[in-house]
Amino acid sequence: MACSQRDLQGSKLGTYYVVQLPEPDDFAFWRERARGLVQCDVPPDWVAWVEPGGSGNLFAHGERRFPLPDADAPSVRASKRFLKLARNAALHSDPERFALLYRLLWRHQSNPRCMEDKADPDVRRIEELDKAVRRDSHKMHAFVRFRQVEDGEGGEHYVAWFEPDHHIVRANAGFFMRRFANMNWSILSPRGCIHWDGQTMRESGPAQRSDAPDGDPVEDLWKSYYASIFNPARLKVGAMLSEMPRKYWKNMPEAELISELIAGAQAREAGMVSAGTLEFEERPETLEAIDKAIHQCRKCPIGELDNHAVMGEGPADAALMIVGEQPGDQEDQKGRPFVGPAGQLLDEYLERAGIERRETYVTNTVKHFKYVQRGKRRIHQSPAAKEIDTCRWWIEAERAIVKPRVILALGASAARGMLGKTVSISKVRGEPIAIEDGSELWVTAHPSYLLRLDGEARDKQAALFEADLAAVKERVAELTG
Amino acid sequence: MTKLILRDKLEILADAAKYDASCASSGTAKKNSLGGKGLGSTEGMGICHAYAPDGRCISLLKILLTNHCIFDCHYCINRKSSNVRRARFTPQEIVDLTLNFYRRNYIEGLFLSSGIVKSSNHTMEQLVEVARILREEHDFRGYIHLKTIPEADPELIHQAGLYADRVSINVELPTTSGLTRLAPDKNERQIEGAMGKTKARIVEAKDERKRFKHAPRFAPAGQSTQMIVGADKASDADIMGKASRLYGAFGLRRVYYSAFSPIPDASAVLPLKRPPLMREHRLYQSDWLMRFYGFAPKEVQQATEADGNLPLDIDPKLAWALKFRESFPVDVNRASKEQLLRVPGLGATSVARILAARRHRTLRLDDVARLTQSISKVRPFLVTLDWRPTTLTDRADLRALLAPKSEQLELF
Incomplete structure (x- = not known):
């Protein structure tokens, strides 16, 4: 036997040894004792490990003095993995943990690779303990909530109350110290407390919830955020x-x-x-169905005004679709697109360009007339971007049925209805824009714009408008061969 | 307009930020506040300080500088034509919020994004200013994630990377046509150009640090991006193709997939229904297959069904295995790591355990059961010393056997 029992006379073989740990998380102390016991060949069954407040009475008769190993006793060995797991497992609240660790250490001496057998109950248990402790530590890092109080000298003190499942508070002091190095903080827990003043770490005994502050003004902001x-x-x-x-x-x-x-x-x-406006039904598949549906459409405030929806008109297989902004006062009354002053002007220019209105599908981006009442008159209001986007549902349904080769958008609202973004007419006119469904979009000014101009400016814009119509006419002819 | 108090602003600008999926705080350089004047640390592993009932982790203070925006992207609640309440923080207000939350251990740091006000450069300057005050005036050493604006001056994006742990640019939609339709002010080439520049800087800074110990770090946690799923017609196969191209071309740390979610004041161009959340989950699973399981993008795409989408009822790895049954069963005692990683139900951890255990013994089915999550799921694809799934992989109803059972209603 590689040890002598200097404190006691004679051999104590067969005696129960009781090891009283000074702290429930004192791994270093356990390691020291375990090393000595292994060197003295004390088998696991002969040792009881008792933590403070643990069931010490059961082993009251056990031997509390320890055998000392001889100077030439063989050194104790364990795998790296065991050491890593054991450090964590020692913090677990399971009262059997130190016995488990000792058992595994003992088994290491005869089987150095015992940790590799994952099916072994002891190996599985130490892995479970390690995992539980790691999780508890991680949750402590995450869920500790500090509350700010005055420290009596005009400084700030941050105090937290946390209830861990295991003996992890002291082991995690370093994490909070590295994170809040220049803060004055305390973490209180029923398993002991730690305090940092910016210089040194101090420990104190278990605390109660009532020792911690019960509120912090920043919590309201945090709750709003959450x-x-x-x-x-x-x-x-x-x-x-x-x-x-x-x-x-x-x-x-x-x-x-x-x-x-x-x-x-x-x-x-x-x-x-x-x-949102997501409660559209299925997209209608005939022009008649669209006509019927737009009369009931109240997806935007324009539909709530005293007005009637105006459906597009023209052949359902037209190669050219002309899209305006919205019906005006006269269109609203007659229920047809482009019949007011701007419509008459458009007809003139179409005729001059050689475009047959009867062969063209003419419609509007927005289906209802938007206006404000001034006395007896209804004054036109431009639709908002939001309203155009909402109404895009209907013009897309029309496009899907008519499938025009070329679309001519009159004015910025119509262009937005096609492109989904606001463009500058002067920048995009005169050039075809390819759009998703394979058709080609041309953008020009709205004829009502010409009505508002006079003199030189009107002549200049009229020339541009004519040129755009001519280009569209040519393009349609090209595409339809 | 009435003046908004801080709490109102926080509510508006956090609400506006919640559609961004990313909240990661991991994978950056280690740092702590010992020896400094301020506070904060990052120790490699990210920490989730709370979880919202949507199951998402709250790790960072995720807010917008402002939700005013000159862009008009249809899927976005903050687009110009939407009439949501608008608010704007000053950089100092964000700094104070970040520090106050950090001191109470609510967060790991800040994830700051913004609508575009005035111009891209002006907005980017403000974002960089927040990061500068935190890092330089308060010596803040926690995590900072800055969303960068592709249209901004490259010099500003460079500064952002010097202060931030991670930078990101959202590609938003997986296809060019989707982007043109739903985000008409954005430009794919510009977005990818900015990602390319950021990648070059990250590589350059890493290289410099190898040679000079004190060379400045540039976005040590790399760059990431986000794609919106279900707002346009792109199929899962398209999305995976795009993601793998982005991973390859720009060395991204993560691609986030965010199922399009209904937003208040939506535009009519958007789809009627939101995609099932499961679709998002399946995309993350296929992302994992490409990054950690040795699947080539083509192979994951092979797991999709005729419409190009991944099945929702079974995971993509199982879907792949059912299509390529000739690759199975594999022998747990002989198969290579790569072959084992392809077995549905075997994760990277289980594979590592199997490889370790088979050095000591020839594995039986019982052993495999102890090393894996669910033996019934892996059994049809494995051969062990005492088990061979004779005809199982040939069965026509194998999918039905392995798919999670749909719940039958009780008689009432």
Whole structure:
């Protein structure tokens, strides 16, 4: 036997040794004792490990003095992996953990590769303990919430209350020290407390929840953030619970919002959808169906005015589609597009360019007349970008049926209805723009623009307008051969 | 207009930021505040400080500088033509919020993005200013992720990379036609040009640090991007093709997939329904197959169905295995690591365990059961010392056997 029992006379073989640990997380102490016991060949069954406040009474009769190994006792060996896992496992709250560690250390001496057998119950247990402790530490890094208090000397002191499952507080002091090196902070827990003043780390005994401050003005901002960053359209409560189990909620200020957020989520999502314009039905597949549907359309405020929807007109297989902005006062009354002053002007120019209106499909980007009432008169108002985008649904349905080879957009609103963005007429006119469905878009000014000009400016714009119409005429002829 | 208090602004600008999926704070250089004047640390692993009921992690303070925008992208709640409430932070307000949240251990750092106000350069300057105040005036050593604006001056993007841990530019839509239709002010070539420049700088800075110890770091956590799924007609095969091209061409750390989600005040050009969240999940799984399981982009695309989309009821690896049954079963005791990684139900961890364990013993089915999550899922594809799935891989109903059972309703 490689040891002598200097404290006690005679051999103590068969005696129960009781090791009293000074702290529940004192790995270094366990390591020291375990090394000596292995060197003295004390088998695992003969040792009991007792942590402070543990069930020491059971082993009251055990031997508390220790055999000392001889100077020439063989050194104790263990694998790196064991050491790594053991450091963590020692922090677990399982009272059997030190016995498990000793058993594995003991087995290492006869089988140095015992850690590789993943199916072994002891190996699996130490892996479980390690994993649980790592998770608890990670959650501590994540879920500690500091609250600011005055420290009595005009400085700031940040205090947190945390309830870990295992003896991890001291082991994680370094993380918080590196992160908050220049802050004055304390983490209180029922398993002991740590305090950092910017220079040194201090420890103190277990604390109670009431020792920690109960509020912080910044928490309201944090709660607002938490509620706002949550997307009610994608509720995944299970995913949240697996990462942030309920046991942590009581010490996290934002958690008190959770039930309310979940309860309100469906209503909020429905609100998000209906605040949008996503409740369009299936796209109508005939021009008659579109005509019928636009009369009932109230997707934007223009539909709520005292007006009638105006449907496009012309052959359903026209090669050219001319798109205006919206019906005007006269169009609204007659229920036909381009019949007012601007329509008459358009007809004149079409005739001059040699474009048959009867062979052309003429329509508007926005289906209802937008106006403000001034006395007896209804004054035209340009549709907003939002309204054009909403109404794009209908013009796209018309395009899908007519399938024109060339589309001529009159004015910026019509161009937006085709392109989805606002363009400058002067920059894009005179050139074809290829669009998604394979047709070709030409953009020119709206004839009502010509009506508002006079003199030289009107002549200049009229010439440009004529040139655009001529180019379109030529292009249609080319494409239809 | 009434003056908004800080809390209103935070609500508006956090709400506007929630459609961005990324919140990662991992993979950056290690740093801590010991020996400095400020606060903060990054130790490699990201930390999720809270989880919202949408299952997403809250790691960073994710906000916009402003939701005013001169762009008009249809899928975006902040587009010019939308009538949401608008707000704007000053750089100092964001700095104070970040530090106040960080000191209380609510966050790992800041993820700052913005609508475009005035001009791209003006906006980018403001974003860089926030990062500068945090890093230089407060010696902040936590995580900073800056969204960069592709149209901004390259010099500004360079500065952003010097202050930030990660920079990102969203490609937004997987196809050029989708981008033209839904984000008419954005330009694919410009976006990819900016990504290319950022990649070059990251590589350059890494190289310099090898030679000079104190060379400045440039975005040590790399760059990432985001694609919106389900807003245009792009299929999963298109999306995966685009993602693998982006990973290859720009050395991205991550491509995020964000299922298009209904937004208030939406534009009529958008689809009627949101795509199933499962579609997003399947795309992440296929992303993982390409990055960690040795699948070539073509091979993942082979797992899609006739419409180019991945099946929703089974995962892409199983879908691939069912299509290429001739590659199975594989022998756990002989197969290479690459072959084992292809087995549906075997993750990288299980494969590593199998490789370690088979050095010590010839594996039986029981052993494999202990080393894997679910033996019933992997069994049809494996051969062990005592198990051979004779005709199983030839069965026509194998898919039905392995797909998760749909729940049958109880009689009432």
